[in-house]
Amino acid sequence: LNFLKYNVLSTNLEKHGLHPRYLHFLINVPLLFNILGALALFKIGEYYYL
Numbered sequence: 332l333n334f335l336k337y338n339v340l341s342t343n344l345e346k347h348g349l350h351p352r353y354l355h356f357l358i359n360v361p362l363l364f365n366i367l368g369a370l371a372l373f374k375i376g377e378y379y380y381l
Contacts, residue, residue, distance in 0.1 A: 337343050360368040 341349070357372065360372055362368075364371070
């Protein structure tokens with residue numbers, strides 16, 4: 332529960348470096364779902380830019 336209190340404050344997060352939230356999605360999906368996750372991200376990108 333302490334980690335939630337710590338991570339809610341952006342001043343604490345600035346100590347470790349802030350990054351955009353979409354970065355979690357772009358990095359974690361391929362790591363969790365391997366090639367299928369990477370292909371899904373490319374497909375989503377294709378549909379988004381059409």
